[in-house]
Amino acid sequence: MSVVVEEYNPEWPEHFDKIKSELQSFLEDADIISIEHVGSTSVPGLAAKPIIDVDIIATRENIQSAIDALVAKGNFIYLGELGIIDRHALYSPDQKPSRNIYVCVDGTYQTRNHLSVRDTLRSDPALREEYGSVKLQLAERGLDIVDYVEAKSNILIKILQKSGVMTEEELDGVNAANKKGERHGAIMTERLTLREFVMKDVTGFHALESIPEVVRYQSFPPRTMEQSKKEVVTIIQNSAVTPREHVELAVLHEGKFIGRVGAKIKRKNENGKELEPPHADLWFSFMPEMHGRGFATEAMKAFISLLGNPMKLEIECDPRNMGSSKMAERLGFERVSLTEMAYESKEEWVDSLVYQKDV
Incomplete structure (x- = not known):
């Protein structure tokens, strides 16, 4: 989804005040220093994404109690630091x-x-105007949030240099944090968009993974909403890990979530020795009504191109799952093994069919 930047809305401070009041009720027993309105919506006259950014500031020893209070009393979902140390996202x-x-x-x-x-x-009105102009221009380019944050890094560093409160080493840290690293900006194919997961994908993920037909050949039963929520949180958390070992992207068609593609990347063997090349175990899952239209193949071709090379790719499937085996063949994978009764799943012994491809 493309980032939306709007001209300043004078209602944003009122929105913050409402949010702050709610947070204070959850944090009444937690020892915090302050609740701050930050981000562009906190600056009068500045164009911004219409999202209220809030920092709850506490001493290090009181961080966990604040997090626990929000989770217990406000049903917040803890996402972790997401690659930025000492900033805990909920x-x-x-x-x-x-x-x-x-x-x-x-x-x-x-x-x-x-x-x-x-x-x-x-x-600083001049700097505020310059920053707002940059943000509006980037939004006009249709960037998603990953590319947007990286693209405005230079102007943010300029603002911080003007503030004079950070060392060069700290500025380098901020600049590094704004880089997308191993996260992926939105990838556009002829009919699809592949992008990193966000919490709003929970509904679509659950709609997909709660269908018995979709998980028929998986080791798990249809997922509950709570299980889907936890899985999406894990996917988001894994996107911030470097080096990245779990890459999973949401697939959208005409703006609607229709599936997911993923890979578990293994760079070392059981003895800790570097694998040359690394191995990537691939998977994909799509809404049943999207089957037979080439969407999965289109998405997987784009996804594989993101993983880099050299790499050994593998698709392991239940031989009864004809959709997976045919997909592997369409993608040019070679059948390398068939193991009968390889493992037990859902109270039955399952064969394992393995396809591989070097890139």
């Missing part, structure tokens, strides 16, 4: 208005980053 079940909630360690440069950008832009 997903609020209330997204009206949309919001990003972070619990941040007081005094760290990650926390000072948010506060310094806000305060500098509030006091």
Whole structure:
């Protein structure tokens, strides 16, 4: 999904005040320092994504109690640091208005980053205008959030340099955090969009993975909504791990979630020795009504091109799953083994058919 940037909305501070009041009720027994409105919606006159960014600041020893309070009392979902140390992301079940909630360690440069950008832009009209212009131009290019954050890194560093509150080493850290690293920007094919998972994908993921037909040849039964939510959280958390060992992307057609493609990348063997080349075990899953239209093949071809090379690719499937074996053959994989009664799944012994391809 493309990033949306809007002209400044004077209602944004009111939205923050409402969110802050809710957070205070959840955190009444937690020892926090402050709840801060940060991000572009906190700067009067600045164009911004219509998402309220909130930093809950606490001393290091009180971080966990704040997180626990939000999870227990507010039903927040803890997402982890997502690649930015000392900034803990939580997903609020209330997204009206949309919001990003972070619990941040007081005094760290990650926390000072948010506060310094806000305060500098509030006091520097010229820099505020320049930043707003950059954001609007990037949004017009139709960038997704991964590419958008990286593309505006230079202007953010300029703002932080103007603030004068960060060392060169800290600025390097901020710049590195804004790079997408091993995360992928949106990939467009003829009919599809492949992108990193976000929490809004839980509904689509559950609609897919709760269908008995879809999980017939998997080791797990149809997923509940709670299981789907936990799985999407894990996918999001894995996207921030470097080197990345679990790559999984949502697949959209005409803006609608229709499936997922993924790979588990293995770089070392059981003895800790580097594998040359690395191995990638692939999987894919699509809504039944999308079968037979070439969407899975189109998505997998695009996905494989993202994994890099050299690499040994593998698709392992139940021989009864004709869709998977035919997919492997369409993608040019070679059948390398068939093991009878390889493992037990859902109270029956299952054969294992393996296809491989070197890229």
